[in-house]
Amino acid sequence: MERNLLLTIEYDGTDFFGWQRQPNVKTVQGTLENALSTVCGREIKVEGTSRTDAGVHAYGQRATMKGNFGIPTDRVALAVNNRLSGGMRGKFATGPIRVREVREMPLDFHARFDAKGKTYIYKLDISGKPDVFRRNYYYEIGRSLDLWAMRQAARQIIGTHDFQCFQSTGGTQRETTVRTIYQLQIVERNGEVHIEVTGDGFLYNMVRIITGTLVEVGLGRRHPMELEAVIRGKDRQNAGHTAPPQGLYLAQIYYDLKEVPGYEGSTSGMG
Numbered sequence: 001m002e003r004n005l006l007l008t009i010e011y012d013g014t015d016f017f018g019w020q021r022q023p024n025v026k027t028v029q030g031t032l033e034n035a036l037s038t039v040c041g042r043e044i045k046v047e048g049t050s051r052t053d054a055g056v057h058a059y060g061q062r063a064t065m066k067g068n069f070g071i072p073t074d075r076v077a078l079a080v081n082n083r084l085s086g087g088m089r090g091k092f093a094t095g096p097i098r099v100r101e102v103r104e105m106p107l108d109f110h111a112r113f114d115a116k117g118k119t120y121i122y123k124l125d126i127s128g129k130p131d132v133f134r135r136n137y138y139y140e141i142g143r144s145l146d147l148w149a150m151r152q153a154a155r156q157i158i159g160t161h162d163f164q165c166f167q168s169t170g171g172t173q174r175e176t177t178v179r180t181i182y183q184l185q186i187v188e189r190n191g192e193v194h195i196e197v198t199g200d201g202f203l204y205n206m207v208r209i210i211t212g213t214l215v216e217v218g219l220g221r222r223h224p225m226e227l228e229a230v231i232r233g234k235d236r237q238n239a240g241h242t243a244p245p246q247g248l249y250l251a252q253i254y255y256d257l258k259e260v261p262g263y264e265g266s267t268s269g270m271g
Contacts, residue, residue: 002068004109005076007046008101009061014136014246015096019052019061028052032063032097035083039076040069049111049253050118053205055245057137059121060100060252064111076102111253117182117260119198119251122211122243127191138192139211139247145193145218147186152224153217154184154195156231157210158262164234166213168205168242177203177234183262186214193218196251198261205242213240 011028021030029048036044046063071079077099085095125131125138126145134140164177183198195211213230216222222240230238254260 002066002107003073004064004066004105004107005073006103006105006109006111007063007065007099009063009097009099010059011057011061011097013052013055013057016054018054018056019048019050028097031084035080036065038083039079040071042067047111049115050250052250053245055136056248056250058250061250062111062115062253064105064109066107073102073104114255115253116257117198117200117254117263118202119196119261120202120207121249121251122195122207123247123249124193124195124215125191126193136246139243141215145215146220147188147193147218149224150186150214150218153214153227154186156225156227157181158184161231162234163203163206163231165230165236165239166206166209167203167236168209170204174203179203182260208243208245208248209239211243211247215243216240
């Protein structure tokens with residue numbers, strides 16, 4: 001009997017050329033499909049929600065796989081994680097990719113098209129202490145930031161706008177550059193600043209450009225109240241730099257609007 005399985009996936013994107021399968025390079029999707037194909041004894045293709053770039057990480061990427069699988073649903077994660085960890089066995093076996101959960105869904109469910117919102121987290125290191133073991137997981141600013149100014153600027157980004165100014169060239173052409181940002185929080189924790197942004201969808205490099213712009217505000221290079229004019233101008237040249245990929249994490253994907261942080265009527269935050 002055909003089944004449609006929804007996978008929740010976390011990965012360290014450091015050594016991958018992004019999520020999307022590509023010929024002759026190592027990608028998250030390609031590596032995951034190879035492991036699933038071995039476990040299931042047939043060719044498996046997965047459809048992911050977000051096409052994260054090279055060096056970007058994920059706590060909660062989602063993907064669907066459809067077909068007739070001999071392996072029980074509750075055994076898929078354990079089997080594929082053993083494979084992804086290089087043969088290490090056990091529930092705690094861990095490689096650079098790990099399937100956190102597998103759920104059976106209706107046959108017409110699609111991981112990408114049924115998504116109602118996403119949360120990304122961008123991590124900034126403001127400790128001023130260079131650390132070789134953190135370089136692939138943070139944007140090392142190395143000095144304090146004016147968080148009050150950054151939060152003033154962030155308030156102007158929340159809402160429904162044409163975000164063309166926060167889109168890099170080179171991505172998939174979109175029918176519209178209008179998106180809704182439901183929530184944008186800036187949180188400081190132990191020498192780190194986390195920018196947590198939730199929206200109904202994101203343009204190519206949108207979170208990284210928002211981050212770069214907010215960093216420039218935090219460093220005093222931009223006035224916090226100029227963001228409204230930047231957005232209204234729809235010109236990429238007026239926004240800030242594109243923050244590097246290693247600080248970016250796809251945190252969570254939502255399939256129920258009531259679970260989307262900041263959405264009117266929301267009943268829960270990030271899990």
